[in-house]
Amino acid sequence: MAFAPSDEPVALKILVAGGFGVGKTTLVGAISEIRPLRTEEVLSDRGVGVDDTDGVEGKTTTTVAMDFGRITIREGLVVYLFGTPGQERFWFMWDELSYGALGAVVLADTRRLTDCFPSIDYFEQRGTPFIVAVNCFDGAERHEPDDVRVALDLDPEVPVLLCDVRRRASAKVVLVTLVEHALKTLTAAQR
C-alpha cells in the first residue's frame, strides 16, 4: 500500500506556535499560499454536563476553522505550515499537529513573553526542534535576542532571532533558520 520511495512526493510539516494575536497567520500568509481547513472539536468529554450521552456511539463534534500554508519547493517537495491554535481549549489538536513535524517556530511578543511559555514547554518535552522568533511590533520596545533567551530560559543551542512577520524576506529568514536548526539537530543525532 505504500508508495515506492524514490519518485514520490515528499511533504514536510512546520508548526507556527505562540500566543493569541502574536502574528502566526500573518507569518504563514507572508511566505506561502494560505488555505482554509475545517476540523472538528470533540465534545464528548466536555460541555455536555446536562446531556446524557450514555449509549451514544461515536463522537459529537463541532467544526473549528484553521488555516495552513503551502510552499512548493519543487514538484514533489512541499513544505506545509500549520499554525497551532493559541487558545487552551484547542490543545487537544497539538499532538496531532505536531506528529511528524520537522520543527516549530515559536513566535514571541516581548510585551507578552509569558504567552509563549506553553509552546516552548511543549516542544522541549516532545524533543521537537524549535526556534524562537521575536515579532517586532510597531512601537514595541526592541529587545536583544540574548535578553529574550535569558528571559525564556532557553538552551544555548536554540536559535533566537528578531523578525517582522509581515515582511516576506523576514519570514524567509525565520523558516531558513528553523530548517537549518532541524538539520543540525538531525546530524547531531546521527553522530
Added chain:
Amino acid sequence: MTRPRWTDEDAGPVVRPFALTGGRARSSGDNLDLITMVRSTGEPPTDAGNIGPEQRRILEITRTGASVADIASDIDLPLGVVRVLIGDLHDQGLIVVRPPVQVAPQPSERILKEVINGLRAL
C-alpha cells in the same frame, strides 16, 4: 437513475457533514496525518454505486498525489469526514497512502538542504 444531488456546491450545508459518511466517524482512515500523501491508483471502482460525488472528487484530486490537508481544503469538508472518505477509498484499493517522510524514514540531509535552498530562492 441518477443520484439526487443533495450536496452540490449551490445547495450549501443541507446535509450534516457526517451524513456523507453514513453517520460513521471512524474508519481505517482515522490515523491519517494531515500531510499524509494520498494518490489514486487509477483502478476503476468495482462497485461504482458505492462511490459518492465527494469520493469521486478525491480520486480526481489525488491523481498526481495530494496531502490529506489539501484534499480537505479542496473539497471544503471537515477533516474527520475526509478521513472517513479516504479510509473507504483505501479499503477498496482505489488509493494508496504514504505517511509523512519524517516518520518513516527520517528526512534526509539532502532533502533538508534542498528545502533551505528552495526557501532562500523564494
